[in-house]
Amino acid sequence: MKHVLICGAGAVGLCCALALRERGYQVTVIERDSAGGEGCSFGNAGMIVPSHFTPLAAPGAIGLGLRWLLDPGSPFYIRPRLDPALAAWIVHFARAANRDNVNRAAPILRDMLLASRELYEQLADRCDNAIGLVKRGMLMLCRTRAGLEGETRVARRARELDLPVEIISSARAAEIDPGIAMEITGAVFYPLDSHLDPRSLMRKLTELVIDAGVTIHWSTRLDSWRTVGTRIAAAATSQGELTADEFIVAAGAWSADAVRTLGCRLPLQGGKGYSFTLPNPPQLPRLCSILSEAHVAVTPMGSSLRIGGTMELAGLDRSVSVRRTQAIAAAAAQYFPALRAQDIAQLRPWAGLRPCSPDGLPYIGRFARYSNLCMAAGHAMLGISLAPVTGQLVAQVLAGERPRIALEPLSPQRYE
Ligand SMILES: Cc1cc2nc3c(=O)[nH]c(=O)nc-3n(C[C@H](O)[C@H](O)[C@H](O)COP(=O)(O)OP(=O)(O)OC[C@H]3O[C@@H](n4cnc5c(N)ncnc54)[C@H](O)[C@@H]3O)c2cc1C
Structure with a gap:
């Protein structure tokens, strides 16, 4: 039985572990944090969104980004710093922000998102829905005419792309989510979208992989590698050396660092986002929603409401910007007048780093220079949505099968 070592026990690493174990591999996971951590896979908005087939690098993204840079409360921000990796990332992003990239990426993301949606349904069935999957669709809420026109496009x-969608009035939105006051001009309803509770998902995935026989070494940091020719022989960790036949890097925003010493160049930036979780909101929507103009996500999770947003390219720093968290709270109260911005802003914000590739597609597949190294990273704002299909794809790569989704556009070597 081949032994696989996975670096990172986020949603992506755990889904890889599960898929590989189900195919009979011996699997070991190393995770720098302790169990039940605070990483990006825990405090996010938990949306499973086939509607999100448009990569961040799209026409107009550069102009909008430059305008937002001047606005302290804007949803997108690049902390100015002299960092060659950031400069290279911005150049790649600017090159990808065009119609061709969107046309190329959209069907790939749609296929991956729909495949993942199906896998989440199977997972929910298998665990009596302990992951809190709610399949009611998602409302893209627009306050302005211009916002609604953009979302209509x-x-x-x-x-x-054959995805069901309805452009709806504010009255119809009120019918879909009755009893919820929404200050909007109109909305777009995506019935195939769903949401779950990421913390429950992470708890259940951890339980399932351990029950399946996967070994997880918590509080164990990957420091470097030992190589022999074109193969990796072992991972040098804070708890000693671990050997394996295959190595998978699913280290989220830290994935580029993890392979740098191997000479593998992976353009990847941490896109910091924040969320607040309101324990008992005055009104609890039945559906998740995105506040279109504000780029804020709102998700009911049991009796709580999670509100998250902003994309701040600030390296690997997880410190909290009060201005930006206040902007999230203010936006939520604008669209949902029953919420009060000050009630939200007084809660402790959570911060997480999305692993962002410049073209909006994840890195899944092998590096040619090491025959037993595989990447599973760079899912940006879609890591929860795409984790199950990533696990399947990685398992197919390791088995030498032809995956049902073409992997060339996802190659981790596409910038080399
Ligand atoms: C505010 C916000 C809202 C979001 N909402 C959504 C959403 O609604 N839907 C969606 O699909 N996605 C969403 N995302 C994105 C999603 O959370 C991420 O894409 C996803 O969590 C990434 O998962 P991952 O497993 O790749 O990385 P992570 O969850 O970051 O896991 C990587 C793990 O690797 C570990 N690690 C790193 N380096 C090492 C090392 N050297 N040694 C050992 N371990 C290491 C880390 O400790 C970490 O636990 C959101 C993100 C944010 C910030």
């Missing part, structure tokens, strides 16, 4: 593209 995305909805038309969704139709071209």
